[in-house]
Amino acid sequence: MSWRATARLFGAKAQFQREPPAVPPPVVLERSVGRSVAPVAEVRNLTKRFGATEVFRDVSLRIEGGKVVTILGRSGVGKSTLLRCLNLLELPTSGQVFLRTKCVYDNGLCISRKDLIGARRQLSMVFQQFNLFQHLTAVENVALAPIVALGEPAGSAIEAARSLLDHVGISARMLAYPSQLSGGEQQRVAIARALALRPAAILFDEPTSSLDPELRGEVLATMKQLASEGMTMVVVTHELKFAADVSDWVVFMDDGGVVEEGPVEQVLVSPVRERTRQFISSH
Amino acid sequence: MTLLGVDWSQYYGGIGLGLLRTVEFTAVSYVGAILLGAVVAIGRTQKIAAVRRLAGAYVEVVKNVPLLTWIFVLYFGLPSVGIRLSGFIAGSLALILFYGSYIGEVFRGGLQGVGAGQREAAHSMGLSSWQGYRYVVLPQALRLALAGTGTMLVDLIKATSLLVTIAGRELMTQGQVITSVTFKALQVYLVIGALYFLLCYPTSQSVLWLERHLGRGQPLSLKRRHWLAIARALQSNGTR
Ligand SMILES: Nc1ncnc2c1ncn2[C@@H]1O[C@H](COP(=O)(O)OP(=O)(O)OP(=O)(O)O)[C@@H](O)[C@H]1O
Ligand SMILES: [Mg+2]
DSSP: OOHHHHHHTSOGGGOOOOOOOSSOOHHHHHHHTTOOSOOSEEEEEEEEEETTEEEEEEEEEEEOTTOEEEEEOOTTSSHHHHHHHHTTSSOOSEEEEEETTEEEEETTEEOOHHHHHHHHTTEEEEOTTOOOOTTSOHHHHHHHHHHHTSOOOHHHHHHHHHHHHHHTTOGGGTTOOGGGSOHHHHHHHHHHHHHTTOOSEEEEESTTTTSOHHHHHHHHHHHHHHHHTTOOEEEEOSOHHHHHHHOSEEEEEETBEEEEEEOHIIIIISOSSHHHHHHHHTO | OEETTEEGGGGHHHHHHHHHHHHHHHHHHHHHHHHHHHHHHHHHTOSSHHHHHHHHHHHHHHHTSOHHHHHHIIIIIGGGGTOOOOHHHHHHHHHHHHHHHHHHHHHHHHHHHSOHHHHHHHHHTTOOHHHHIIIIIHHHHHHHHHHHHHHHHHHHHHHGGGGGGGTOOSHHHHHHHHHHHHOOHHHHHHHHHHHHHHHHHHHHHHHHHHHHHHSSOOOOSHHHHHHHHHHHHHHHHOOO
């Protein structure tokens, strides 16, 4: 069963309310000029500072539906911060963030807290440290948000959660607590948990970096499977081979922001920038 | 019954009342201290610096002055400003104020022991702050705080004996009364000590048991019990 079919098991109640944007974003104009659909998410001229230190400046990025975007760059360059700005776990300093056609952040102005919570569900996140809820079993980890945040009945949410675990190959361990699972299993539960919200895209922040090399394969395989099923994904990773295999678009970040971006053949095979070249040859 | 050269039968009533009173002091103070501790812990983990500092100052002031001083201030001191509290009220209040600050610290440790990643995961999944607190942070913080909170209960039982100084009529006061009649301090206080042991030991053992029992994922709420039941049923129905 594909994740879409699985997601359909959830009640109908969970449809997101997409209000018309307060300010019609330019995407709408583009559409009238012939662009087919709005991107799942988009940031424009995003700048983020922590106090006096600027992490990045003027970053613009489109996340198209059904595409896999990988973000590369050395440690500390702001990859996580960019992901966290995308779903507003972290507030940008300036710029704009769009989810679908809705402008959720515009130069210091953010949509209301309540709307923000709903907006975040469209982009669920998979973390480097898994961050599974330690006091809940695997299946409850997956079902918690549908039950609590979407208000679905426990019975159907848990059943759907089991199907999602099945989809990532660990329904046999559905009653295990995170501490009883291997890192690779935990991360696959985390992926199932992210799917449970039927997000428009999943954001992965170095999903395999804290795994032993022999456990990385199973997680990468699960991610490839999702990609082949058409899931929109944004992946921060150090796995260049994985990036080369699945990316539709590669973004390379260095001090101050995005240095180079483009399809795999450009960024990974024949990068234009010196720093990109150095980064790739050092991996 | 005669034990250690004292005929205890004439003191059964007094000792019984003393035990009851000790239990009353403990129960009232513990509940009060837990409520106060929760307020203190929430205060100490607030974003607003003033609230945080206020709660912090409270903890430091109360913790660094002996409990006995607080008992005396409330019982002997307040009447001079026209506030006359009964022994029970003054004693319970002193215990609540004192243990509230300690339990507040235990709770704070529990709340802060739940990693930021847990909260972040909850938020990234569209849980509101309150839902994240209720379903993710609190259940884990409670488990972390369980051992410390239990230890405080045992400590509190023993601390009620300080109320002998304001004639609290609890177990220790009864011991003093019996000693003043029998002049057998050693024997009487050994027996009183044994009674405290009989109160405290099962309590601390129960705390240990609870800790082990709730340790991993034992449901704390009816709601979760329901979820687990559904999940278990699903698994045993096992499709393939
Ligand atoms: N909450 C914060 N407060 C202050 N500085 C921060 C905060 N979060 C991140 N930074 C800083 O912002 C910069 C970018 O951090 P970020 O975690 O986004 O990097 P990264 O590219 O994800 O690195 P890594 O590959 O190690 O995960 C770092 O210099 C970091 O110290
Ligand atoms: Mg990072």
